[in-house]
Ligand code: C5P
C-alpha cells in the first residue's frame with residue numbers, strides 16, 4: 439500500500455546487452471525476428487524486455503534483474519522474459535505504482551527492425567498493460583563502430599515513469 443510520504447512519480451532507466459551468436463533466436467520485445475544470428479543468454483535473452491524490467495526495478499530502487507532472477511538458477515533457463523517484466527510490474531503495483539509510459543531504444547547493426555516496429559510495440563504495450571501511444575520503441579545501428587556496430591552484440595535502453603495509482 440502507498441504511504442503518505444510516497445513520491446507521486448518515480449523515474450527509472452535500464453540497459454542490457456547480449457552477444458549475437460549463430461543458432462539462437464533473435465527475440466525482441468517478445469517478437470521473434472527472422473535472422474541467422476540471435477541472442478545468447480540463460481533466458482530467451484530478450485534484451486528489450488530485460489532493459490524495461492531493469493528500468494521498472496530501478497524506479498522502485500529494488501536492484502536489478504539478476505538479483506530477482508539469477509542466471510545460475512535452472513528455473514530461468516530459456517525462460518520467457520515477459521515473466522521478469524510482469525514480476526517487476528507486480529512489485530510496482532504492490533507498492534502503489536502503475537506504469538505511465540515507456541521509452542526504449544534497441545541498438546542493433548542488422549537485421550533492420552523497422553518493419554517489426556508495430557509488432558514489437560504492440561507486444562510490449564500488451565505486456566505492460568499500456569495503450570500504444572504510451573509505448574515507444576526506437577532503433578539505432580552502431581554506425582559500424584564498437585560491439586554493436588561490428589555485429590557482435592545487441593543492446594537495449596529503456597526509460598519508464600511510474601505514477602502513484604489513485605486510491
Ligand atoms: O543508426 P541510424 O540512426 O543510422 O539508423 C537509421 C534508422 O534505421 C533508424 O532511425 C531506425 O529506424 C532504422 N534501424 C532499423 N533497424 C536497425 C537499426 C536502425 O530499422 N537494426
Ligand code: MG
Pocket residue numbers: 454455456479483484485488
Ligand atoms: Mg539480458
